[in-house]
Amino acid sequence: MDLRLPLAGLGLSLALLATGGCSPDEKHPLASLEERTAQFEQNLDTIKDQPLKDAVADLGGSLLLLERARIKLQDKPIETQYTTDDLALLKHYPTTQALTxxxxNGLFVLRKPASSDYLTDLEPVFPFPLNSASQFPFPHVLEWQSVTLSNKQVVPFQAEWSETDPGIQLSPSSANLSNPDDLTVTYPYIDGIETENIQQPQPLMLHGKVEVIAPGKVVNFKLSADDVGQTRTEGSISVTLLALGKNFAEVDIRNSAALAEPVRDIELNPLIIQAHDLSGQFLSRAGSINENAEQLAFYQQQLAEMLKQTAWSEAFEQQLDNEQVDFDKKHPNHYSKVYFNGTVEHVDISVLDFSTATVTRKELDLPVHRLDKNVVNKDIQPLPLAVVVYDDQAPAYLKNANLDPEQFKKNVTISQSIDDASAATLEFSHPATFNDELLGVLPDSSDAPVTFFAEDDNGNRSEPLELPAEAFDVDPHTGVITYDLNLFPETPAFAIGSIPMYIANVDQQSLDVAHLPKGLELKGNALIVDQTLFPSDAWRFYAKDKTGNYLKEVLAVSHSREADGPPTFDVHYFYGQPTHLESYARTDLTPVEYGFEVKLDKVPEVNPPH
Structure with a gap:
């Protein structure tokens, strides 16, 4: 949970949470927070003026969420999880402008397969990974304006679909919550007239505009426990490490130079804070709190002023805005307390210096590409891309191409479910790795012995239970044992047995793009893979360019000779020109017998009614 909430989004402060007189820095138990949440909701009900009530609700609700996050983060157990370098994106490009x-220039648009004769979905594809904490770290605005159709009609973008608009519409997609940037071209439905999607005017070009503000430079600091309380300065940037705990870092930064004109009215978070443990690997973030005690005290004061009002007014709103501007001028520092999943050895602090900045504005006229995941023809569509983007997660991911069986067994976890007594389960799982991709179809195996036991009066294992065959089922393919407690003569307390699991044996090879084997062909940024020689269930290919970095794969398209027929070849498109390929092929499967002894959860007893 990463909370970066400006006052406009917070509304009220922790002061609102502390109606009982507690300071924001005190450690509130969750039960107390629930009580104060209920009290806050009651207080809201007493506010009659709706604009004032909305402002209080927005501010108070956000800060209750902030307090809940603070409690959750500070009480979270330390469980080590690693991630990739958020700054790798910046390190690949010589300047911030090159990254911009x-x-x-790496943005393009795909047309998705039509799910309806009256809808056509468009997917803008961005060059940088959406699962990176930094993503694209510069302030940017992307606005869609219109789409040009095959009949030369230009349809303007509208913020939401209108039920009363009789024409063709372009609006954000409401069907795909996982891709919030998707758009939908909606065709009018005419009762009694059947029109297939292919007969509708098709989208050819998506128009918009983009603005990006790139900082003049990025300043980096590497700090450890010895630096706590010290201020380090480079140029106009000063960084103070306020605290370094087992799993958190608390940082304050200041830029003595004034912000560049284009960003003076923009809410900025110029901090990228990363941490390493003793292994030197990057720890993933658990969340952050970006409001310090002074900010909270200020919000408390504004809240108190709000609660004295009987109605919202423009004059009062202006007063709050002026107080905010005055506070920001007197407190130009940026504060952040970041929690990590693991024990922190040292932190890397990177500051985006916006005392100088470059504004890039561009009109976008993006052709709509039709590249379905499955295509019935042999024509390869080109997807020329004028940019290079690297896959920084590939090296760590590919390290798990081959797994050690004993280490594999140490990573297996067993989870139980007794929600349904007739279908209680034991599930055996392990962290997903690259090796899993190459397992293919697992062999059938009926050798998965399991014995259930009751317990004696001392809580120890007693005699094995005699069970009918239908009392339990073992599915080695999914790693799930399902058992029906209604068919057991007495409640089982232990399960002992073994379940077969598999590891792929993977052969890795380096391939020179100038001498590719039969069945592999490189056309520009597209790798064509013959599926009869290199079937996708057993082969994977990764590409590098002359820098030695892995190129990011844009997408893959599977071509077949006929509908529902087997694929004849796959085409993999990359952001950049491959100069070197790596192949990974499954050569065999290694069975791993995972033996277990599990203390079973018990179904809670339901007290009979009196």
Whole structure:
């Protein structure tokens, strides 16, 4: 949970949470927070003026969420999880402007397969990974304006679909919550007239505009426990490490130079804070709190003023805005307390210096590409891309191509479910790895012995239970044992047995693109893979360019000779020109017998009614 909430989004502060007189820095138990949440909701009900009530609700609700996050983060157990370098994105490009240009010029649009004769979905594809904490770290605005159709009609973008608009519409997609940037072209439905999607005017070009503000430079600091309380300065940037705990870092930064004109009215978070443990690997973030005690005290004061009002007014709103501007001028520092999943050895602090900045604006006219995941023809569509983007997660991912059986067994976890007594389960799982991709179809195996036991008066294992065959089922393919407690003569307390699991044996090879084997062909940024020689269930290919970095794969398209027929070849498109390929092929499967002894959860007893 990463909370970066400006006052406008917070509304009220922790002061609102502390109606009982507690300071924001005190440790509130969750039960107390629930009580104060209920009290806050009651207080809201007493406010009659709706605009004032909305402002209080927005501010108070956000800060209750902030307090809940603070409690959750500070009480979270330390469980080590690693991630990739958020700054790798910046390190690949010589300047911040080069990164900006890559973001803008790497954007393209795909048409998705039509789910309806009256809808056509468009997917803008961005060059940088959405699961990176930094993503694209510069302030940017992307606005869609219109789409040009095959009949030369230009349809303007509208913020939401209108039920009363009789024409063709372009609006954000409401069907795909996982891709919030998707758009939908909606055709009018005419009762009694059947029109297939292919007969509708098709989208050819998506128009919009983009603006990016790139900082003049990025300043980096590497700090450890010895630096706590010290201020380090480089140029106009000063960084103070306020505290370094087992799993958190508390940081304050200040830029003595004034912000560049284009960003003076923009809410900025110029901090990228990363941490390493003793292994030197990057720890993943658990969340952050970006409001310090002074900010909270200020919000408390504004809240108190709000609660004295009987109605919202423009004059009062202006007063709050003026107080905010005055506070920001007197407190130009940026504060952040970041929690990590693991024990922190040292932190890397990177500051985006916006005392100088470059504004890039561009009109976008993006052709709509039709590249379905499955295509019935042999024509390869080109997807020329003028930018290079690297896959920084590939090296760590590919390290798990081959797994050690004993280490594999140590990573297996067993989870139980007794929600349904007739279908209680034991599930055996392990962290997903690259090796899993190459397992293919697992062999059938009926050798998965399991014995259930009751317990004696001392809580120890007693005699094995005699069970009918239908009392339990073992599915080695999914790693799930399902058992029906209604068919047991007495409640089982232990399960002992073994379940077969598999590891792929993977052969890795380096391939020179100038001498590729039969069945592999490189056309520009597209790798064509013959599926009869290199079937996708057993082969994977990764590409590098001359820098030695892995190129990011844009997408893959599978071509077949006929509908529902087997694929004849796959085409993999990359952001950049491959100069070197790596192949990973499954050569065999290694069975791993995972033996277990599990203390079973018990179904809670339901007290009979009196």
């Amino acid at each position: 240009d890559t973001y803008i």
